[in-house]
Amino acid sequence: MPDAPGLELLAQDLRDVHADAVVGTEFFRGKGAIQIAPAAIDEVLAFLRGRGFAHLMSVHGVDYYPEEPRLGVQYEMLDREALDRLTVKLRVPLDAPSVPSVTPKWPTANHQEREVYDMFGVVFDGHPDLRRILMPEDYEGHPQRRDFPIGGEPVLFTVAEAAGKDYTMGADNKPKRAETES
């Protein structure tokens, strides 16, 4: 396990190669994480591959609502030789949520980036097939965002549709649930 100084050394090496890549480091409960600028993700992962972290185990999204930049993507790196793990974290703002895709170089990220796109709306530039993966294709909104309401998923039945209303409509024929942003 790299200790806190080891993490700083690694971050410093990374700064030497890519000056603007590192935004910060954090060491929490015995595990290190490097915060990076979104545009540098390709170079950072390539650098880490050279330093032994040759396996990308997980890509997942986080929503830091109400902080800005709000959306986060995290990459869990694994070194199978030194038995070591490291997290790479990046943050993007809600109004420009785009991150370069790592799928061309790390095939395992394919489905996982699609899931982050589906659940958080982070757009991965250069992804070969960026579509929704778990939610229906015509679904609006990104359900894992913190401001997406829980419960009350509308289900439209054909009989209600024929009558011109469904059960999400109140007596005044207005939607019971406020429309969420798409």
Place this chain on the structure above:
Amino acid sequence: MSTTDVTPYRSGEERIDVTQRVQTLPAPPDQELLTLNMGPHHPATHGVLRLLVTLEAEVVRDLKPLIGYVHTGIEKTAEDKSYWKAIPVVERMDYLAYYFNAMAFCGATETLLDVEVPRRAQYLRVIHMELNRIMSHLVWLGTSMLDLGAVTVWWYCFRERETILDLFEQSSGQRMHTRYFQVGGVMEDIPAGFEGNLRKFLKKMPDAIDQYLDLLNRNEIALRRLRDTCPLDEQTLLDLGVTGPLLRASGNPWDLRKAMPYSSYEDFEFKIPVGTRGDNYDRFAVRMQEMKESVKIIEQAIDGLPEGPFITEDRKVALPPRHELATSMEALLHHFKLVTEGFRVPPGEVYYPIEGPRGEYGMFIRSDGSSKPARVHMRDPSFVNLQATEPMVRDAYIADLITTLAMMDPVLGGVDR
């Protein structure tokens, strides 16, 4: 009288060479491609998995898995519950590996809280996780052999699975989705009689595994469908992030229980079975041997089960014992606080990976300091492993696609969450 006369129906046996198989067919030039929709309601897909298969005659040329049919928003639901009330929903992700889901979640929460789990609780967790691993592999073996047309094996597998579920019922009151693991330890100590029943099971299980192997290892149909079908090399598997028995079948002995031990796994002696060719037979054989190793681990854990508390003494995290409520005001307060609000967790982000029956179950939790997690995400091995289907079955027969899917053992509850 020669032997051929005695068994005329087996006269062709010597001519069957299971190592010789046609993997790629040179396609006739006028073959056209056919896109076939398999699933979502197809018995051989082990759940609601839909595959869009492009066929050239009987050969698979392309495949796209379409998932999301059992997406129930478990991660979102868990974010709306206090930590200890989220355990039951998290358990339902990969419904064959509920102890592992709970372990990943509790482990991540304990890391955030910096709570130490007593040794007895760690051993009890190991016993239940390994029983769960055997149970999961038994369901896999039974259903996948059903796909290959061997109905008998299923009955034998479910006979042993029943014994394991009875043990779960004895220790926690539930047969499935037991919610036995608690943040800081386990819910209850094992009851009297559990150890005896467990030892009876451990004595019987290795013979039972040999029995399954007797049914299959000399079965022409099973062997011809498994041997040398749909192999995939180690490097491709690593690039695709595949973990668990699928990776070990290709010869890579990566197992988190050995490599980066958690929950006292470093105390136990066991071997990691690996394959040599990475074909479907190796995937089958690795899991069969894994069950035997699990039996060994449980034996060591029950023999060396330490005395002591089964859950942490930290009253801010674990419920006080029932008898204290009648006499201690403080215990009553703690009880009330835990049941109504739950415990608060210091802010931070943790990724807690463990080795489950299908590979790496990695639980990511972000805490914002409140009593509910701000983000729960499971890196489910079925979800990641599913990406390897296409490279495995490309240019193989469609019959081998069924076999490969069975040997991949995806659990769609885990894929879709």
